[in-house]
Amino acid sequence: MFDMTLVSEPATTLRVPHVAQDETWDTIVYVCNPISSETTMRLSFVDSGGVTVKTSQEYRIPAYGSGRYPLSDLLGKGAYTSGSVQITASQGVVAFALYHNLKTGLSSYAGISAVEAAETPKPITNSLGMTFVPIPSGTFMMGSPESEPLRDTSDETQHQVTLTKSFYLQTTEVTQGQWKAIMGSNPSGFSNCGDNCPVEQVSWRDCQSFIATLNQLEGTTKYRLPTEAEWEYACRAGTTTPFNTGNCLSTAQANYDGDNPYTGCPSGTDRKAPVPVKSFSPNAWGLYDMHGNVWEFCQDWYGNYPLSAVTDPAGPSSGDQHAVRGGGWVNKARSSRSAARGHLLPFSSFTTSGFRVARDF
16 A cells, blocks of 8 residues: 545646656556545546647546556557656546556556646737747756767766747747848848748847837736757657757758758758748747857856756856857858857847747746
């Protein structure tokens, strides 16, 4: 026997955060109905990528009753080393899971309680037509491994970063049309590219003015530049390769100097100018042009990375230049790597420098 803490109040949507479902272990979900009327309920198995693999038939649990539901009944012989189970009920229930050892026939002496499932955040679009996708909190390795070709050994020290807060990030770089709507002018050197091209020739200070005006317009203080850690985490979208596209980045995937491809990768087109946003496919989290087109300002001062794991880093407390990320249309492919860093003075602006906006929840 053992004690298990359940949710403080019954809920109609619960989640078992981790399941063990393979040739050795079968997860058994127990659902309890503490209410004086019958409850209907379904189970859904969700894999580690957030995809719902299968949903059960509708089960009925009598008043003050409970049910025992092995996932092997739902998934058969399918093997999943990670994932979760979502429980959706017609009225409030509580639940937990135990692990059944298929080799020994014994249940474990440990289990896991279901937690109330928060509603999955959806993309949002503001009054200016700027679209933002939710970026989940998480842990990743920032910087580049020593084995990564053409890495900068002076400022890409690999270290673990934990981001404890989810945030929103704009799906595209701020466009010329969006800049004109807020600031009333267009500083871009490539203004003939059109309203859907990224605004460029803006400085870090210019970005701050845009954001301050946007916050005032929308009556909030939530808009800001992303930190450098948030930017790289979002760019990688779970990948560990030099680019979120893998070990190579083609000019069919991003806008950079295709005459200077990455090590071992084919050459491509040198467009010699920015291109409209969304000209290429987004990464796994729905973000466009995280590689190439224009460099993107981050909030941080540029400086050396820490040598050990950190949580919610915001960069150095002071400095003389700000970090920029992503590479630009004029740069070699190596500058567009997920770990590649650049830096500019707060008042410097070039036809290769732009930005995208972050937003707090």
